[in-house]
Amino acid sequence: MAASTHTVTNQAPPLAGYDVFTSDLALAEAVERHLAPELLAEVREELGLLGRATGSTQVREWGEQANDDPPRLRTHDRYGRRIDEVEFHPAWHRLLGRSVSAGLTDAWGRPGGHVRRAAGFLVASQAEAGHGCPVSMTHAAVPALRAEPELAAVWEPAALSHVYERELRPVAEKPGVLLGMAMTEKQGGSDVRANMTEARPLAADGEYVLTGHKWFCSAPMSDAFLVLAQAPAGLTCFLVPRVLADGSRNAFALQRLKDKLGNRSNASAEVEFDGTTWAHRVGEEGRGIRTIMGMVAATRLDCVLGSAALMRQAVAQAVHHASYRSAFGGLLVDKPLMRNVLADLAIESEAATVLGMRLAAAYDAGTPEELALLRIAVPAAKYWVTKRCTPLVAEALECLGGNGYVEESGMPRLLRESPLNSLWEGSGNVQALDVVRALRTEPAALDALLREVGAARGADHRLDRAIRGLLVELADLEGIEARARRLTERLALVLQGALLVRWAPPEVADAFCAARLGGDGGAAFGTLPHTLDLRAVVERARAEV
Numbered sequence: 001m002a003a004s005t006h007t008v009t010n011q012a013p014p015l016a017g018y019d020v021f022t023s024d025l026a027l028a029e030a031v032e033r034h035l036a037p038e039l040l041a042e043v044r045e046e047l048g049l050l051g052r053a054t055g056s057t058q059v060r061e062w063g064e065q066a067n068d069d070p071p072r073l074r075t076h077d078r079y080g081r082r083i084d085e086v087e088f089h090p091a092w093h094r095l096l097g098r099s100v101s102a103g104l105t106d107a108w109g110r111p112g113g114h115v116r117r118a119a120g121f122l123v124a125s126q127a128e129a130g131h132g133c134p135v136s137m138t139h140a141a142v143p144a145l146r147a148e149p150e151l152a153a154v155w156e157p158a159a160l161s162h163v164y165e166r167e168l169r170p171v172a173e174k175p176g177v178l179l180g181m182a183m184t185e186k187q188g189g190s191d192v193r194a195n196m197t198e199a200r201p202l203a204a205d206g207e208y209v210l211t212g213h214k215w216f217c218s219a220p221m222s223d224a225f226l227v228l229a230q231a232p233a234g235l236t237c238f239l240v241p242r243v244l245a246d247g248s249r250n251a252f253a254l255q256r257l258k259d260k261l262g263n264r265s266n267a268s269a270e271v272e273f274d275g276t277t278w279a280h281r282v283g284e285e286g287r288g289i290r291t292i293m294g295m296v297a298a299t300r301l302d303c304v305l306g307s308a309a310l311m312r313q314a315v316a317q318a319v320h321h322a323s324y325r326s327a328f329g330g331l332l333v334d335k336p337l338m339r340n341v342l343a344d345l346a347i348e349s350e351a352a353t354v355l356g357m358r359l360a361a362a363y364d365a366g367t368p369e370e371l372a373l374l375r376i377a378v379p380a381a382k383y384w385v386t387k388r389c390t391p392l393v394a395e396a397l398e399c400l401g402g403n404g405y406v407e408e409s410g411m412p413r414l415l416r417e418s419p420l421n422s423l424w425e426g427s428g429n430v431q432a433l434d435v436v437r438a439l440r441t442e443p444a445a446l447d448a449l450l451r452e453v454g455a456a457r458g459a460d461h462r463l464d465r466a467i468r469g470l471l472v473e474l475a476d477l478e479g480i481e482a483r484a485r486r487l488t489e490r491l492a493l494v495l496q497g498a499l500l501v502r503w504a505p506p507e508v509a510d511a512f513c514a515a516r517l518g519g520d521g522g523a524a525f526g527t528l529p530h531t532l533d534l535r536a537v538v539e540r541a542r543a544e545v
């Protein structure tokens with residue numbers, strides 16, 4: 001008889017069957033803080049429903065399936081006609097349907113819309129990040145569309161709709177649509193002024209045909225795209241639908257899908273416009289960058305929220321594992337050094353969540369002061385939060401030991417996803433340079449930021465010193481381009497510190513100020529001063545099972 005050696009002991013149970021929203025105290029508190037009291041009961045219920053579904057075994061499985069069986073390009077139908085469609089695993093459609101029906105494309109114009117949507121996006125992305133791309137772009141396209149009121153009247157209600165319908169049909173026949181964006185070309189992504197796609201005006205006002213090629217176009221099965229192209233008066237924004245009003249297909253040739261590091265559930269295509277591709281102008285000719293920036297600013301905030309989601313999920317998994325796994329005679333979570341690592345990860349995750357939710361609330365407020373804050377704080381947050389995501393996820397993966405390196409743990413998928421938010425929608429340098437642009441051209445933006453951090457002045461001496469240091473940096477703009485990352489990092493850290501000092505429990509704010517602002521922490525995670533209340537920080541980050 002073979003010896004029975006396969007006894008499973010000392011392995012953590014899966015983190016499943018929990019409420020991803022309610023168990024995230026930093027997020028739940030942010031929702032309470034930023035929403036009007038009369039909305040709270042309804043939103044708590046809505047997010048709790050989404051949180052329980054997201055934490056369920058079933059939705060987790062959908063996330064795995066959608067990534068294990070990635071999308072396939074179908075250029076032609078069985079009769080040889082071009083269709084340019086993408087075939088997805090059914091789990092992808094379920095994930096998308098769930099997020100759309102939860103209102104994650106519906107923020108503009110409903111009370112507290114941005115805060116409730118941001119919280120929902122942060123929750124839903126924890127089960128699967130890839131489907132967040134079309135959700136985010138559909139939400140973000142609305143302000144750009146509004147530059148052309150007649151188009152917005154048709155497309156906006158369908159974008160805000162809570163109905164997901166995957167078939168490509170004319171917008172008039174669809175209860176809900178998805179929208180995407182195609183700016184990047186082979187010769188230039190960050191520098192979109194280098195776009196070569198040409199737009200030739202037709203006789204009808206606002207109508208054009210496009211000729212050109214887009215090098216990255218994600219979620220290409222969406223119903224329409226905001227596209228930049230060179231019109232007679234310069235770079236212009238256009239809406240390019242996949243299906244025309246008469247039901248025929250617009251020329252939108254998907255040349256191939258990218259084979260990507262992560263984000264594998266989502267398709268990213270190369271697209272050709274063949275000279276007959278019909279487009280409608282959005283906004284004035286020659287004002288394309290300004291028009292599409294309304295969309296880009298909103299997707300940039302979603303990069304912050306998406307990274308906050310990856311971080312939160314990684315921390316929840318790490319704390320969970322360490323709470324069940326024993327080594328050297330005790331639970332990992334009780335080992336002082338592991339506690340330090342987990343606490344350090346937890347404060348980073350909380351800082352990301354608090355900042356992302358604060359910026360969502362600024363969208364809801366919509367006052368000139370809050371919009372000025374967004375102008376500088378969104379690129380700063382996009383730069384810093386997304387940059388912190390990969391090291392955090394890598395460290396959280398290590399907390400699971402060898403199990404963390406194995407696909408079944410879900411950690412490799414989080415890690416592969418983690419660099420993306422820093423790259424797309426403007427990579428790191430582009431964000432830092434945008435912060436500098438805001439400093440140079442929009443004095444109200446810096447005023448708004450200083451007002452925001454000023455609200456926490458006097459509460460922590462390390463924060464106060466960091467604010468003074470920032471002011472010194474800002475006083476001299478000599479060599480500012482080369483200093484842009486350094487300045488942006490400081491700005492983001494001071495902002496995060498100020499928000500935590502005002503709103504987080506003292507142990508979290510204390511640890512953050514010591515390590516991130518006071519210089520009492522190292523480059524790697526797990527280097528917080530040992531005298532802090534690290535146990536309380538870790539307990540707060542625990543996801544209930």
Ligand SMILES: Cc1cc2nc3c(=O)[nH]c(=O)nc-3n(C[C@H](O)[C@H](O)[C@H](O)COP(=O)(O)OP(=O)(O)OC[C@H]3O[C@@H](n4cnc5c(N)ncnc54)[C@H](O)[C@@H]3O)c2cc1C
Pocket residue numbers: 180181182183184187188189190191216217218219260263268420423424425426427428429430433
């Ligand atoms: C998975 C994925 C999906 C995508 N989906 C879409 C999509 O749906 N639609 C779309 O339009 N695009 C999409 N993109 C493209 C993405 O937005 C671009 O790749 C990104 O903006 C960078 O542009 P680029 O690749 O041309 O790199 P470049 O612009 O060549 O940049 C290369 C590097 O140079 C740096 N750099 C650029 N300018 C400066 C400067 N002045 N000073 C210092 N450094 C600088 C950048 O920060 C970057 O690190 C996607 C990309 C990926 C990876």
